[in-house]
Amino acid sequence: xxxxxxxxxxxxxxxxxxxxxxxxxxxxxxxxxxxxxxxxxxxxxxxxxxxxxxxxxxxxxxxxxxxxxxxxxxxxxxxxxxxxxxxxxxxxxxxxxxxxxxxxxxxxxxxxxxxxxxxxxxxxxxxxxxxxxxxxxxxxxxxxxxxxxxxxxxxxxxxxxxxxxxxxxxxxxxxxxxxxxxxxxxxxxxxxxxxxxxxxxxxxxxxxxxxxxxxxxxxxxxxxxxxxxxxxxxxxxxxxxxxxxxxxxxxxxxxxxxxxxxxxxxxxxxxxxxxxxxxxxxxxxxxxxxxxxxxxxxxxxxxxxxxxxxxxxxxxxxxxxxxxxxxxxxxxxxxxxxxxxxxxxxxxxxxxxxxxxxxxxxxxxxxxxxxxxxxxxxxxxxxxxxxxxxxxxxxxxxxxxxxxxxxxxxxxxxxxxxxxxxxxxxxxxxxxxxxxxxxxxxxxxxxxxxxxxxxxxxxxxxxxxxxxxxxxx
Amino acid sequence: xxxxxxxxxxxxxxxxxxxxxxxxxxxxxxxxxxxxxxxxxxxxxxxxxxxxxxxxxxxxxxxxxxxxxxxxxxxxxxxxxxxxxxxxxxxxxxxxxxxxxxxxxxxxxxxxxxxxxxxxxxxxxxxxxxxxxxxxxxxxxxxxxxxxxxxxxxxxxxxxxxxxxxxxxxxxxxxxxxxxxxxxxxxxxxxxxxxxxxxxxxxxxxxxxxxxxxxxxxxxxxxxxxxxxxxxxxxxxxxxxxxxxxxxxxxxxxxxxxxxxxxxxxxx
Numbered sequence: 001x002x003x004x005x006x007x008x009x010x011x012x013x014x015x016x017x018x019x020x021x022x023x024x025x026x027x028x029x030x031x032x033x034x035x036x037x038x039x040x041x042x043x044x045x046x047x048x049x050x051x052x053x054x055x056x057x058x059x060x061x062x063x064x065x066x067x068x069x070x071x072x073x074x075x076x077x078x079x080x081x082x083x084x085x086x087x088x089x090x091x092x093x094x095x096x097x098x099x100x101x102x103x104x105x106x107x108x109x110x111x112x113x114x115x116x117x118x119x120x121x122x123x124x125x126x127x128x129x130x131x132x133x134x135x136x137x138x139x140x141x142x143x144x145x146x147x148x149x150x151x152x153x154x155x156x157x158x159x160x161x162x163x164x165x166x167x168x169x170x171x172x173x174x175x176x177x178x179x180x181x182x183x184x185x186x187x188x189x190x191x192x193x194x195x196x197x198x199x200x201x202x203x204x205x206x207x208x209x210x211x212x213x214x215x216x217x218x219x220x221x222x223x224x225x226x227x228x229x230x231x232x233x234x235x236x237x238x239x240x241x242x243x244x245x246x247x248x249x250x251x252x253x254x255x256x257x258x259x260x261x262x263x264x265x266x267x268x269x270x271x272x273x274x275x276x277x278x279x280x281x282x283x284x285x286x287x288x289x290x291x292x293x294x295x296x297x298x299x300x301x302x303x304x305x306x307x308x309x310x311x312x313x314x315x316x317x318x319x320x321x322x323x324x325x326x327x328x329x330x331x332x333x334x335x336x337x338x339x340x341x342x343x344x345x346x347x348x349x350x351x352x353x354x355x356x357x358x359x360x361x362x363x364x365x366x367x368x369x370x371x372x373x374x375x376x377x378x379x380x381x382x383x384x385x386x387x388x389x390x391x392x393x394x395x396x397x398x399x400x401x402x403x404x405x406x407x408x409x410x411x412x413x414x415x416x417x418x419x420x421x422x423x424x425x426x427x428x429x430x431x432x433x434x435x436x437x438x439x440x441x442x443x444x445x446x447x448x449x450x451x452x453x454x455x456x457x458x459x460x461x462x463x464x465x466x467x468x469x470x471x472x473x
Numbered sequence: 474x475x476x477x478x479x480x481x482x483x484x485x486x487x488x489x490x491x492x493x494x495x496x497x498x499x500x501x502x503x504x505x506x507x508x509x510x511x512x513x514x515x516x517x518x519x520x521x522x523x524x525x526x527x528x529x530x531x532x533x534x535x536x537x538x539x540x541x542x543x544x545x546x547x548x549x550x551x552x553x554x555x556x557x558x559x560x561x562x563x564x565x566x567x568x569x570x571x572x573x574x575x576x577x578x579x580x581x582x583x584x585x586x587x588x589x590x591x592x593x594x595x596x597x598x599x600x601x602x603x604x605x606x607x608x609x610x611x612x613x614x615x616x617x618x619x620x621x622x623x624x625x626x627x628x629x630x631x632x633x634x635x636x637x638x639x640x641x642x643x644x645x646x647x648x649x650x651x652x653x654x655x656x657x658x659x660x661x662x663x664x665x666x667x668x669x670x671x672x673x674x675x676x677x678x679x680x681x682x683x684x685x686x687x688x689x690x691x692x693x694x695x696x697x698x699x700x701x702x703x704x705x706x707x708x709x710x711x712x713x714x715x716x717x718x719x720x721x722x723x724x725x726x727x728x729x730x731x732x733x734x735x736x737x738x739x740x741x
Contacts, residue, residue, distance in 0.1 A: 013673050325660045329677050363671050365664025365678070366529060367627035388531025401530075409527060409535045415542065418521040426495050436736015437710055446669035450676040451707035454496060454735040461489045461498035465517045 001119050001147060003352045005336035008359035012334040021157050021331050028156045032322040035266025036373070043262065053259050053376040056252045057313035060213075061304060067213040067246045068295065074216025078278030080291035088118030091296045095120060095205065095238055096127055098292055102236045104129065104202035110220065110227040111135035112207025113151055113316060114242050114296055116338045117351070120205070132197045134226040136190055143170050149332030151339060152264050152318040157331045160186070194226070204230035204288070208241040209315070210256060211293070214249035217275040218293060221260060225272045237276065237288040242296045244312040256315060259375035263317035299351050307386050311346050313376040320370035320380060326363060335360060342370040346383045354387060355396050361387035423463050426456045485513045485595075486550035488543075490560040491522050492699035493720070497734065500699065503722040504556040504592050511600040518546040523563045529665050533571060540568050541578060544585050552599070553589045556722055557698050558629020559665075561591035566632050591629055592722060593638035593697060621651055622691040623721070624682065624705065625658045626698035639697055639721045646725060656685035663704040679708040686716055692740055693733075695721040706734035715740045 004011065015021055040046045060067050072082040085091035099107065107129050115121065121131050121142075133142040137155035141148060143166045148154030155163075163186055168179045171193060180186050206227050210219040218239045220227040231237045247253060261267040280287030303312055321327045321341030332340035337348045337357070345360035361384040370380045391397065411418045429438075433455030440448050447453055485508050493500045505515050524539030543564065547553045555561045565586045572582040596602050623643070629635040643649050662668060662678025669675075682705055686694055694716060696702045706718035717733030717740075724730065731739060 009671070012671070016673055016677055325662070325678050325681075326674055329681070330674060363667070363674065365627065365660045365662065365667045365675075367660035367664070368631035369627070369658075369660070372631060385529065385531060388529070389533055390531070392531040392533075405527065405530060405532060405535070408522075409532075409539075412522040412524070413535075413538050413542065415519050415521040415546075419519060422495055433736070436732065437707070439711075444669075446672040447707070449672060450711060451679070451704065452710045452735050454703045454706055456496045457498050459498065461494045461501035462517065462519065464498055465501070469517075 003337050005357035012330040015330040015334045020159050024157050024159050029322050029328040039262040039266040049259050050377055052255050057376050061312055070213040071211050071246050078216055080278040083294045085294055085296045087298050091118045091294050092120055092123035094294050099203050106130045106201045107203045108197055108201040108230045109133050110206035110230040111138050114207055115240050134194050134230050151316050198229040198233050201234040203236040204234040205238045206231050208239050211246040213246050217277050219275050221270040221273050223271045228274050236290040238292045240294045243300050260317055263319040263375040303350055310378050313378055319373040323369045323373050342380045349387055358391055426460050429456050430458045483513045483551040485515050486547040486553045487515050487517045488553050488555040490555050490557040493556055500556050500720040500722055503726050523560050525563045544581050548585050554595045556592045558591045558626050558635055559698055562628045562632035564589045597638040597641055619692040621693045622654050624696040626701045627660050629697050652689050654685035661701045661705050663700045679704055694718045702734050710735045
């Protein structure tokens with residue numbers, strides 16, 4: 001996927017003006033926040049689970065090589081194949097080779113953010129394969145030719161009307177002539193269209209929410225069951241997952257499943273939770289003949305060695321997005337790449353380059369709400385600030401910004417001057433304000449364009465304090 | 474200087490914080506009065522900024538210089554108290570991290586951090602002022618028909634856990650009863666330099682905050698951080714609204730404040 005994060009400023013401004021987007025986001029995010037709150041409150045020791053999630057992930061990341069090797073051995077033992085990909089291009093090459101060897105034509109896909117990261121769809125389509133997204137949200141944005149705007153609700157930015165129109169535009173040639181407007185009818189129509197694809201696909205590609213090292217299982221959590229149909233019906237099942245998805249065993253999986261559903265959608269458990277263990281065995285009634293796992297690094301090994309390693313604990317629940325005041329007002333597309341919101345603002349600069357995505361970690365008020373809901377306690381605000389530290393060290397900021405900070409610093413680092421000069425500034429401002437505020441001030445347009453600037457009192461506190469103190473002694 | 478009669482009185486170094494110093498000195502005097510009423514002796518050493526703007530913009534080396542200046546001025550006191558959650562959190566939460574690799578300063582930073590408090594936290598949690606407070610408050614004169622609400626600033630709320638403390642104090646002020654906004658804990662869009670770097674997003678966030686204020690038809694908004702309060706007040710007046718904004722300390726004085734931040738007068 002092309003990186004557009006450098007356009008964050010203009011893209012976010014445009015998003016703020018989009019009323020459809022606003023009402024879609026308001027509805028969805030409000031729902032996510034409330035359902036999560038309720039589901040979390042119902043589990044008395046949710047905080048203990050968060051600590052558990054953090055500790056298990058930290059432990060696994062510390063011994064990542066061990067657990068990945070264990071996972072690989074178990075998959076091979078159950079008749080599957082494990083492929084290692086250093087970057088997205090290598091992952092796509094592996095997938096293309098598998099598809100070509102299977103003489104595939106049609107490929108169904110379950111929802112996978114890692115495949116978005118690797119731009120797998122495009123690489124397959126470029127080679128002439130028909131690729132059909134089967135998660136309803138992903139299917140909608142595939143029809144619209146867009147990218148996901150949320151990591152678990154990819155079409156969250158779309159209104160019902162948008163979907164009605166899209167389906168009418170694309171499905172009428174399949175014989176669905178009437179416009180569907182009710183959610184139930186919309187879902188039914190998608191189900192009918194997708195059913196044929198499920199049955200005629202040659203290869204199914206899914207992501208994985210977790211890889212269980214001890215059993216060699218790839219765990220897929222969905223609410224639509226599309227992941228199961230994608231994985232079980234075609235002759236070939238390919239799983240693409242990044243290396244930090246591995247967890248030690250089924251006991252830890254239990255803990256993570258308790259965290260994931262509640263944090264993501266406020267569900268105690270998602271509707272479908274499936275553990276895939278290799279290809280069809282001799283006595284199995286169904287299942288794929290081939291089972292492949294593509295393990296993607298794409299910069300993770302480097303992140304693991306860096307100050308940002310905590311971000312690899314992420315289980316992609318999307319809670320930080322739902323609770324981010326910036327994300328919930330501009331939506332996901334303004335972030336300009338695969339991962340939006342707080343998680344994206346930490347991850348994107350690491351995966352595409354810090355200067356390319358320098359707006360992302362800066363476009364945050366550091367309000368800290370994301371950290372309080374993260375199921376694995378990632379210190380998102382600290383990591384966002386760390387990016388800012390790196391950007392300063394790289395000298396990435398504009399001269400105007402550097403100069404502004406320097407002026408302030410020159411004053412603030414000399415308390416005596418600071419006191420003298422602020423006295424004068426305050427006195428001037430106090431005398432020139434009307435009704436205690438300014439509608440306009442030189443150099444303050446970003447503030448005064450939409451807000452009045454409160455005027456100071458006649459004297460500073462330190463000045464008044466000193467005067468009183470002098471009188472008393 | 475008026476020395477307290479009590480020999481065991483705590484010495485409090487009062488950190489006024491930039492915005493209160495420059496824009497709202499009455500917040501400082503209100504805060505000092507409250508601290509003194511707990512039997513503490515208050516001093517105000519010459520001071521500037523805690524370094525938060527540099528820190529949040531990623532300039533750690535500049536922040537360290539300012540941090541050391543501040544530690545130098547304030548470590549002599551039993552406590553350092555500030556009428557701002559974000560400035561107090563800067564010293565309490567971030568200074569120790571910032572200076573942890575400096576053998577000469579890490580201990581001093583931690584030492585000051587351990588004794589640094591935001592105003593409401595200091596009064597309620599540290600001084601454990603007996604409730605009801607002996608604040609010699611006159612009953613509020615014109616608040617009977619006013620709806621008062623509280624905005625929880627993010628740093629105070631999430632870095633210092635300040636939520637109940639200012640409400641407890643305000644509840645002691647006769648005549649004040651609080652109405653809660655449904656979005657009291659959601660960022661107002663100030664975010665330090667964020668508000669001028671991304672003004673459009675910041676404006677949307679403060680508009681959301683104002684929608685929450687409007688939903689309960691509040692007449693007065695109180696809070697504990699002047700950055701947020703100036704942002705909210707400035708947007709309110711620009712939108713032609715008469716809602717007044719104050720620092721909570723101003724409402725704990727004997728006399729009720731009249732002119733709100735950005736020059737607003739009480740609704741008639």
